[in-house]
Amino acid sequence: MKPTNITREEMWARQCLAAEDIDYAVWERDKAMLHQMERISRSCSFVVDVYKGKYVYASSNFTDLLGYDSRKICTLERQGDYLESRFHPDDFPQLEKLQIKLSQFIYSLPPEQRNDYCNIYSFRVRNAKGQYTRVISRQQVLERERTGKAWLIVGNMDIAPNQKEHEQVDCTVLNLKNGEIFSPTLLSLPRIDLTEREIEILHLIQRGFLSKEIAYQLGISIHTVNIHRQNLLRKLGVQNSIEAINKGLDLGLLK
Numbered sequence: 001m002k003p004t005n006i007t008r009e010e011m012w013a014r015q016c017l018a019a020e021d022i023d024y025a026v027w028e029r030d031k032a033m034l035h036q037m038e039r040i041s042r043s044c045s046f047v048v049d050v051y052k053g054k055y056v057y058a059s060s061n062f063t064d065l066l067g068y069d070s071r072k073i074c075t076l077e078r079q080g081d082y083l084e085s086r087f088h089p090d091d092f093p094q095l096e097k098l099q100i101k102l103s104q105f106i107y108s109l110p111p112e113q114r115n116d117y118c119n120i121y122s123f124r125v126r127n128a129k130g131q132y133t134r135v136i137s138r139q140q141v142l143e144r145e146r147t148g149k150a151w152l153i154v155g156n157m158d159i160a161p162n163q164k165e166h167e168q169v170d171c172t173v174l175n176l177k178n179g180e181i182f183s184p185t186l187l188s189l190p191r192i193d194l195t196e197r198e199i200e201i202l203h204l205i206q207r208g209f210l211s212k213e214i215a216y217q218l219g220i221s222i223h224t225v226n227i228h229r230q231n232l233l234r235k236l237g238v239q240n241s242i243e244a245i246n247k248g249l250d251l252g253l254l255k
Helices: 008-013 024-038 061-066 070-074 091-107 196-206 211-218 222-236 241-250
Strands: 044-049 054-058 117-126 132-144 150-159 170-175
Touching: 008 091, 024 044, 024 054, 024 132, 044 061, 061 070, 091 117, 091 170, 196 211, 196 222, 196 241, 211 222, 222 241
Parallel strands: none
Antiparallel strands: 044 054, 044 150, 117 132, 117 170, 132 150
């Protein structure tokens, strides 16, 4: 399987969340709870709305502990990636790569297991004095939409007790169900050995081509196309073309 370059936002989009499955009254209740927690917790809390593909909340502690602009924190949903603007420029690309790898791992799991993990990152953020301080950021699912897909992701960021300078972004993954801890650098994504022709046919299936149209496009017989389609389903471990497309997206074979 060829490696595919993919962005974090494209991984978010693969959740395929629908407006009718999301209840924003739930988020309003959660937001009120988070505002209450600001009064007793010194953690910098934030929330990502996967449906909107953006940060929708950050606690006032970002201003107190790390020197973020209070007005922008209060209007975070309109500020784009403001939280990330103060991440160390050398750490941010590492962080994105880790998040993408972890997302690919999550999407390789059965749906009922995908919300069981907490990702714990350690990286550097510029503080009020213009100096970089190391933080620990823990991220996990806060809310699911109606069908069980992750919708809101909550994070809690604290000053790391160990401020020893190093340039590596550290990451640990915690399984919240069984307590297992592992490093994403040790993750092995399932290998799907599709041939070039099978990948080509998978792309054409995604575009809506029928077998006879694929046969004409590639200059092969319908019988050969159908054999390739059967091999695709078998190798991907799916039952039909829709599932094959979704699995191809999850594995980075399709965009």
